[in-house]
Amino acid sequence: xxxxxxxxxxxxxxxxxxxxxxxxxxxxxxxxxxxxxxxxxxxxxxxxxxxxxxxxxxxxxxxxxxxxxxxxxxxxxxxxxxxxxxxxxxxxxxxxxxxxxxxxxxxxxxxxxxxxxxxxxxxxxxxxxxxxxxxxxxxxxxxxxxxxxxxxxxxxxxxxxxxxxxxxxxxxxxxxxxxxxxxxxxxxxxxxxxxxxxxxxxxxxxxxxxxxxxxxxxxxxxxxxxxxxxxxxxxxxxxxxxxxxxxxxxxxxxxxxxxxxxxxxxxxxxxxxxxxxxxxxxxxxxxxxxxx
Amino acid sequence: xxxxxxxxxxxxxxxxxxxxxxxxxxxxxxxxxxxxxxxxxxxxxxxxxxxxxxxxxxxxxxxxxxxxxxxxxxxxxxxxxxxxxxxxxxxxxxxxxxxxxxxxxxxxxxxxxxxxxxxxxxxxxxxxxxxxxxxxxxxxxxxxxxxxxxxxxxxxxxxxxxxxxxxxxxxxxxxxxxxxxxxxxxxxxxxxxxxxxxxxxxxxxxxxxxxxxxxxxxxxxxxxxxxxxxxxxxxxxxxxxxxxxxxxxxxxxxxxxxxxxxxxxxxxxxxxxxxxxxxxxxxxxxxxxxxx
Numbered sequence: 001x002x003x004x005x006x007x008x009x010x011x012x013x014x015x016x017x018x019x020x021x022x023x024x025x026x027x028x029x030x031x032x033x034x035x036x037x038x039x040x041x042x043x044x045x046x047x048x049x050x051x052x053x054x055x056x057x058x059x060x061x062x063x064x065x066x067x068x069x070x071x072x073x074x075x076x077x078x079x080x081x082x083x084x085x086x087x088x089x090x091x092x093x094x095x096x097x098x099x100x101x102x103x104x105x106x107x108x109x110x111x112x113x114x115x116x117x118x119x120x121x122x123x124x125x126x127x128x129x130x131x132x133x134x135x136x137x138x139x140x141x142x143x144x145x146x147x148x149x150x151x152x153x154x155x156x157x158x159x160x161x162x163x164x165x166x167x168x169x170x171x172x173x174x175x176x177x178x179x180x181x182x183x184x185x186x187x188x189x190x191x192x193x194x195x196x197x198x199x200x201x202x203x204x205x206x207x208x209x210x211x212x213x214x215x216x217x218x219x220x221x222x223x224x225x226x227x228x229x230x231x232x233x234x235x236x237x238x239x240x241x242x243x244x245x246x247x248x249x250x251x252x253x254x255x256x257x258x259x260x261x262x263x264x265x266x267x268x269x270x271x272x273x274x275x276x277x278x279x280x281x282x283x284x285x286x287x288x289x290x291x292x
Numbered sequence: 293x294x295x296x297x298x299x300x301x302x303x304x305x306x307x308x309x310x311x312x313x314x315x316x317x318x319x320x321x322x323x324x325x326x327x328x329x330x331x332x333x334x335x336x337x338x339x340x341x342x343x344x345x346x347x348x349x350x351x352x353x354x355x356x357x358x359x360x361x362x363x364x365x366x367x368x369x370x371x372x373x374x375x376x377x378x379x380x381x382x383x384x385x386x387x388x389x390x391x392x393x394x395x396x397x398x399x400x401x402x403x404x405x406x407x408x409x410x411x412x413x414x415x416x417x418x419x420x421x422x423x424x425x426x427x428x429x430x431x432x433x434x435x436x437x438x439x440x441x442x443x444x445x446x447x448x449x450x451x452x453x454x455x456x457x458x459x460x461x462x463x464x465x466x467x468x469x470x471x472x473x474x475x476x477x478x479x480x481x482x483x484x485x486x487x488x489x490x491x492x493x494x495x496x497x498x499x500x501x502x503x504x505x506x507x508x509x510x511x512x513x514x515x516x517x518x519x520x521x522x523x524x525x526x527x528x529x530x531x532x533x534x535x536x537x538x539x540x541x542x543x544x545x546x547x548x549x550x551x552x553x554x555x556x557x558x559x560x561x562x563x564x565x566x567x568x569x570x571x572x573x574x575x576x577x578x579x580x581x582x583x584x
Contacts, residue, residue, distance in 0.1 A: 026440040031448040035440065082406060087398030106379030107451055110402065111444050114374060117406065118439035121413040125432035132424040139431055140417035147410035148318040148327065152403050156323040159399055 003282050007049060014048045017066045018073060025119055034104045034112035038077050041097055048073045050211075050283060051186040054204070057278040058194020067127035068138050068189055071120040075146045076182060078116035081109050083155065117146075138189055145181035154178025166244045172213065180212030187211070191273075200273045207269035207280075210262040214288045217259040220245040224252060226291065263288045295574050299341060306340040309358045310365060317411055326396045326404035330369050333389055340365045342478040342503075342575060346496070349570040350486020359419035360430050360481055363412040367438045368474060370408035373401050375447065409438075430481055437473035446470025458536045464505065472504030479503070483565075492565045499561035499572075502554040506580050509551040512537040516544060518583065555580045 001009075018039050026032040048069035055065040084091040084099040085106060092102050101109035124130070124138050144150060154177025161174065187208035191201055224247045246255035266284045270276045293301075310331050318324040340361035347357040376383040376391040377398060384394050393401035416422070416431050436442060446469025453466065479500035483493055516539045538547035558576045562568045 027445060029445075029448070030452065031440055031445055078406075082402055085399075085402065087402060107377075108448070110374055110377065110379060111448050114370075114405075114409065115440040115444040117409055118435050118444065121431055122435035122439060125428050125435070132428045136417050136424045136427050139413055143410050143414035143417070147414060148323055148407040152407040152410065153319060153321075153323055156321070156400070156403050160322065 003279070003286055006279060006282075007044075007286075010049045010052050011045045013062075013066065014045045014052075014069055014073060015042075017070045021067075021070050021074075021123055022116075022119070025122065026115070030104070030108060031111060031115060034100060034108045035116055037103055038081050038100050038112060038116075039074075041095055043095065045073060046215075046287075047076055047182055047186045050183065050280075051190050053279045053283055054187050054190025055193060056190075057275040057280050058191050058196060060190065060194045064129045064193060065190060067123055067129065068142075068193075069186075071123050071138075071142060072182065072186060072189070074116045074120040074123075075142065075151075078113040078120075079146070079151060079155070081113040081116070085109060088155075088159070134193065137192060141185055141188060141192075145185040150177055150181040151179075154181070162243065164244075168246075168249050171244050171246070171249065175213065175216040176209070179216060180209060183212040183215065184208040196273070203269045203273035207266045207273065210266035210269065211284060211287065214259055214262045214266060214284065217246045217255055217262070218288055218290060220247055221252070221255055221259070222291065223247075259288060295571070295578055298571060298574075299336075299578075302341045302344055303337045305354075305358065306337045306344075306361055306365060307334075309362045313359075313362050313366075313415055314408075314411070317414065318407070322396070322400060323403060323407060326392060326400045327408055329395055330373050330392050330404060330408075331366075333387055335387065337365060338507075338579075339368055339474055339478045342475065342572075343482050345571045345575055346479050346482025347485060348482075349567040349572050350483050350488060352482065352486045356421045356485060357482060359415055359421065360434075360485075361478075363415050363430075363434060364474065364478060364481070366408045366412040366415075367434065367443075370405040370412075371438070371443060371447070373405040373408070377401060380447075380451070426485065429484060433477055433480060433484075437477040442469055442473040443471075446473070454535060456536075460538075460541050463536050463538070463541065467508040468501070468504065471508060472501060475504040475507065476500040488565075495561045495565035499558045499565065502558035502561065503576060503579065506551055506554045506558060506576065509538045509547055509554070510580055510582060512539055513544070513547055513551070514583065515539075551580060 019036070022032070022035050022039055026035060051069045051072060052062060052065055055062065080094065081100045083089050084094060085101055091099050093099060097103075099109075100112060104112070120142065121139050124142070125135050127135065130138070146152065154174055157174045158178055161170065166174075184205060187204050188201065191204045196204065223245065246258060249255075250258055263284060267276070267281060270278070270281055270284075311328070314324070314327050314331055318327060343361045343364060344354060344357055347354065372386065373392045375381050376386060377393055383391050385391060389395075391401075392404060396404070412434065413431050416434070417427050419427065422430070438444065446466055449466045450470055453462065458466075476497065479496050480493065483496045488496065515537065538550060541547075542550055555576060559568070559573060562570070562573055562576075
């Protein structure tokens with residue numbers, strides 16, 4: 001199967017699952033409407049797809065992971081709703097559509113985010129395809145990745161660093177928390193459910209960390225070189241927002257070289273873990289060369 | 293032991309545990325400061341105390357429940373931080389101190405709430421005193437009580453009903469979700485860990501639901517009859533906010549009669565469950581007669 005078809009199929013699968021779960025676990029009304037609005041706003045579904053691709057590489061049946069993949073996307077979706085709020089990034093549009101608080105109101109957006117975050121743990125504990133040890137592991141790792149030593153701390157640090165010049169180390173630390181830890185979870189969850197050994201889990205962690213940085217550097221590169229129409233936000237907006245970026249710190253060529261270094265590291269980790277030549281390998285390539 | 297001493301001792305216990313957990317699971321900096329600020333803002337710790345008292349009634353060692361009691365209080369604390377935000381109730385003061393977003397800023401308050409909510413599931417999954425089946429049960433019931441069919445939905449309905457006249461049934465439904473479900477969790481968690489039978493869990497659920505309404509009716513009564521200094525907010529503020537209350541719907545005498553009905557129901561449920569004469573019975577009395 002071509003990667004484009006693979007991505008489309010998995011995206012549809014995850015969209016169906018998300019819609020079903022959110023409908024099942026809410027009552028009709030404004031809160032449900034607001035949650036579904038942001039769930040329907042779409043997006044690449046990168047995190048759940050990485051989880052499903054890793055599960056596949058470790059021969060885990062897909063139906064065992066669609067629940068946790070959906071939980072992961074709920075966490076990502078809640079974080080976007082809250083990040084877009086006026087007190088945070090104050091964005092009116094996301095993927096060309098009004099952000100949640102513009103379509104509804106701020107209070108509703110805050111509550112929709114809270115409800116999605118709460119639901120992410122709940123659906124894992126109720127996932128009939130998992131046993132209790134797996135449920136505990138997955139809730140623990142997902143909350144660890146997304147909480148006060150993970151994504152939320154990354155968002156806090158990102159806000160505090162705005163308008164200031166920071167070092168490459170500080171920048172990588174922010175990305176590691178803000179986006180890296182959820183990507184790491186997507187890889188670890190798939191490998192764990194496939195019964196990977198500690199050694200293999202270690203390799204997959206390395207792969208996930210490298211992949212997270214590839215993802216972020218490409219984001220920064222696209223902000224400089226990309227087409228506003230294609231990337232879905234004004235090119236050059238990072239500079240306008242006084243955000244520290246890889247091209248700023250290393251120059252464009254330096255950023256590309258840094259990205260290539262991490263691509264190699266990620267591919268090598270797949271070899272070490274014994275899952276080279278799988279869709280994961282194609283996904284690394286895809287993420288490092290994507291144009292949006 | 294007198295109830296006042298009991299409450300003081302348990303409050304100290306839970307305050308220590310909360311402080312320790314939040315410090316353990318965060319890194320020093322603004323996010324941690326903001327989380328600790330709201331944790332230190334205190335409060336009655338009613339929910340964790342109900343959980344500990346129920347555990348005691350069912351002969352569960354206290355050290356088995358301090359973790360889940362803290363998780364419960366984290367959920368309550370996050371909900372207060374988010375409810376106080378300008379887009380929600382827009383409160384500048386809570387218990388006489390600046391609210392989180394006044395002391396820090398809105399973005400930090402949103403993130404501190406998100407982090408506390410995330411941490412509530414995490415600490416249960418990492419509680420060394422519980423087995424996996426217990427961890428799964430407790431995360432599931434806590435998220436169920438606090439999410440889109442529980443507390444968050446109650447908050448949404450409460451906001452939508454502001455300034456409108458609603459029926460007693462609609463009012464009770466809001467309270468059942470907004471405050472009742474977390475109180476219900478505090479009772480159920482204690483009884484579950486004590487190995488209560490399905491029948492006994494059913495009785496304790498009845499007790500918890502009655503207690504939740506007692507709590508709310510007394511809140512409404514205090515708003516009419518209370519001393520602003522003692523209750524910690526201006527008396528009469530519900531009327532000013534156009535909130536539907538029991539005294540409005542039933543008159544003050546009617547509200548008191550309704551409360552007494554629920555007190556009797558709660559005490560009877562304790563008898564049916566075989567845990568009458570415990571601290572729980574004193575707590576029902578205390579909550580129905582409290583002056584703040």
